Amino acid sequence: MKDLVVNAITTTLLDLKERGVVRLDGGVPAFSVDPPKQAAHGDFAVNVAMMLSKSEGKPPRALAEMLVAGLVDREDVIERIDIAGPGFLNVILKDRAFHDVVRHVARAGAGWGRSGPTGQKILVEFVSANPTGPVHVGHARGTFVGDAIARLLTASGHDVTREFYVNDFGKQTETLGRTVFKRYRELHGESITLVEGEYPAAYVIDIAKTWVASDGDRWMKASVEEALPRAMEIGIRENLRSIKETLALANIEHDVFSSEAALQASGAVKAVVEAYRARGATYEAAIARGTEDGVRNEASKAAHYEDQQLGGTFLKTSEHGDAEDRIILRKDGTPVYLTADLAYHWQKYQRGFDRIINVFGADHGGHVPRLKAGMALLGLDPKRLDVVLVQIVRLLRDGQEVKVSKRKGTVIELRDLIEEVGADACRFLFLMKTANAQIEFDLAAVERQSKDNPVYYFQYGHARCAAILRKAIEKEQPFAGLDVVSAASLARLTLPEEKLLLKKMSMLPEVVAQAANALEPHRVLYFCQELIAEFHSYYSKYSRTERVISDDLELSQGRLALVAALKATLKSAFAILGVDAPEQMTAAADTDDGAFDDAAEGV
RNA sequence: GCGCCCAUAGCUCAGUUGGAUAGAGCGUCGGUUUCCUAAACCGAAGGUCACAAGUUCGAAUCUUGUUGGGCGCGCCA
Missing domain, CATH: 1.10.730.10 (Isoleucyl-tRNA Synthetase; Domain 1)
Structure with missing residues (x-):
């Protein structure tokens, strides 16, 4: 319907140019056609006269009058145009234009609001929660926002792949394995103590039970080193299963689960390092170039870890906007997390995606410049990579902040939230706000308001x-x-x-x-x-x-x-x-209080 | 200290990419069901759009500065 107005104005402008009434040197400007707030301002307000004022050297109202006088309305839909305010064109459409909307909807059918295929391949990576535990409420925002973005892009006619990056490699996975093994031994009667950093929450015990069920006491005589691979395998498998169950409850489905361990095993990480070396983008040093002259100071967190910084192979990310160069190989030649992520994103480009979108938590914001610089150093266009940063959600319960920590075992699972308020209601709570603003979320209010969500x-x-x-x-x-x-x-x-x-x-x-x-x-x-x-x-x-x-x-x-x-x-x-459209409302179910009470239990 | 994000009604948040008199929900107060579902509607109260300059026909929106809050600043992931 708006198109009718855009077309008529554009046609009129071109006609006026033809007749030498306007110069239109810069072509037809990107004028706005918007439904005004007030009904008195017509069906659509057009600001084109104001936009042309400077380049045409004429006052907006004079231009507006010329437009109205020379109006070319081929489709015969414009009833009247009023000139108002500083030079707005207030367009009033004929009734017929309104009735055509019904025809449009009918013709579009189930595709109403959607666009035809663009041929553009887009990868959307979201959730990517570590498989060291269940999906918790801290992940919820990125999860629903990522899913909705994927749905939106699909609706816009793009060929969308939804991806989950599984960090099943590295120290945290090892820690999970150690904890699982301890719980396994505990189930066989040993008394155990967890050390700082290990996962005290109850779900690890469930994982150990699964392990006992399949392997019995076979690993009781094994050393930690011998049992660890199996413990990690079981731990990741079970956590991933739980993650997928929760996502299914949330009405979310990924096309690809991409494993970091598989990436490491494939040699892709070594390959990306070689690619950088071949391009002269690396150097060996004890410390990143430039950092001596005060890029870091005592307030920087890096200062606290100085003793672990032994030097190695650095990547010249500072050449493409990063604050400093980043290490990609430690002194002993082992790659760091960034190196694997660079390899992973290199693969994303190689897989033929025109656009790559990552939905990250705001706490990963610092990672973005390195990643983009890393892509630029491979000769790839960093603009094809978009990172949506989802700001932190502050969790409150009756106005008091709730600290969620996997290590302390005070995890509130997304599954519990969904079971309490329902998947659609839960989705809404997170989609109502823009992703890049921090929000507050009162669990007690959610419990109370679940009926008038x-x-x-x-x-x-x-x-x-x-x-x-x-x-x-x-x-x-x-x-x-x-x-x-x-x-x-x-x-x-x-x-x-x-x-x-x-x-x-x-x-x-x-x-x-x-x-x-x-x-x-x-x-x-x-x-x-x-x-x-x-x-x-x-x-x-x-x-x-x-x-x-x-x-x-x-x-x-x-x-x-x-x-x-x-x-x-x-x-x-x-x-x-991603919200259900019911044919009728069923009576609101009674909610029992305190559904979260036993979700936050420690050990 | 440096970088990124944010600041709009009592609370939680929108604001159509710079448009005309800044909106919604919740909360408060008052009203509306013999009727196609009241899980709804109507009305009232509630605002120095954090603050100060600047850019232009025009600023909540863009620029700079100030204040306040969040996140990040690791050879963790």
Whole structure:
């Protein structure tokens, strides 16, 4: 619908240029066509006259008048254009333009709001929780945001691969293995003590039980070194199984689980180092170049680990915006975490993705410049790599901060949260906010409010549409269908609220495209909220006077078309967000208090 | 100390990439159901958009500075 206005204005501008009325040196500017806040300002407000003022050397209002006078409206959809304020064009459209929205929705079907295939291959990596424990609430935000971004990009016609990077290599995995082995011995009657850094939480005991069930006491005589590979294997396998179960509960599915251990075993890590050497991007040193002259000072964390810094092979990441060069091989020749990650991302490029998106927690923000610099040093375009940083969620319970720590065993699992409030409600809590703002999250409030969670407002909007369509059948006026509803019926949609609803619905494809472009799923959510609010308001206002279903059959069909189009719009938007669109609301279940109480147990 | 992110109603957050009189939910107060679902709607109260300059027709939005908060600054991952 907005396209109609954009086309008419563009055509008019080009025509005026042809006739020498405007110079249009910079081409047609990227003017805005927006629904104004106030109804008095027409259906769409256009700012093109203000934008052209400087380059044309004429006042905006004069340009606006020239545009109106020379308007070329090939599709015959513009009723009137008012000039207002500093030079806005307030466009009023003919009713026909509104009714075409219904045709659009009908034609698009299940693809309404989505775009055709772009051929672009995009990789979205998200969650990537360490397989040393279950998915906890600290991961929840990145998990839902990542999933919604993947859905958005899919809706925009891109070929999306969803990936989970499994850090099944390194010291933390070893620590997990040691803890599992201790618990295994404990189950066979030994008394054990966990040391600082090992995982005290109960889930490790469950892992050990699984191990006992399959291997019995076979490893009781083995040394730690002998048993460790098996302990790590079991630990990672069980944690990964638990992670996948939780993700399934959250309605999230990954296409690829990429293993760091496999990456290491494949030789890819050594290969990336060789590639850097061949490009002259490395050097051997005891300390990173430049760091002597005060890039680091005593306040830097690095100072506390100086004794572990023995030198080795450095990568010249500072040449591409990183604060300092980074080590990629220790003195003994072993690679560091970054080296593996560089190899991993090199592979992402080699796998043929046009765009690579990582959803990281804000605590990994410092990692981004190194990664991008590392890609640049391989001759790859770092702009193809986008990192969405999801800010920390501060967890509160009744206003008091809750510290979540895997090491202390005070983990609140995402699974518990989902079971308490439901997957859709949980998803909503995290998608309502932009990813790059830190938020607070009161668990007690979530427990209390689980019944009036915002998600139900959305779902009720859809269910209400469904209820009206059911009622029409009951009253023997079943809706004919969006594709066959008559022009005469649609012409009966003349109430201002009805036109507003149609106009709003028509914006869905643009909202989705913009949200995908910005990697901001919450935009779709707020669009739905506005649309539903307008609908409830319309419904209530006319519930006594202008009902959807009346004795006027022609009018009823028109209004049912409005309701059906809205239902289709919501259903499509919900699917893009990963939220269920129910046909009817079931009574809110009673929630028992304190569901988190035993989730945070220590050992 | 340095880098990144943030600051909007009592609370939690939006604000259509610079547009006209800054919004929603929750909370408070008051109203609306013989009716297509009240999980809804209507109204009231509530704001120096942290502060100060600057950029221009126009700033919550862009620039700089100040203040306050978060994250990071490791040869951990």
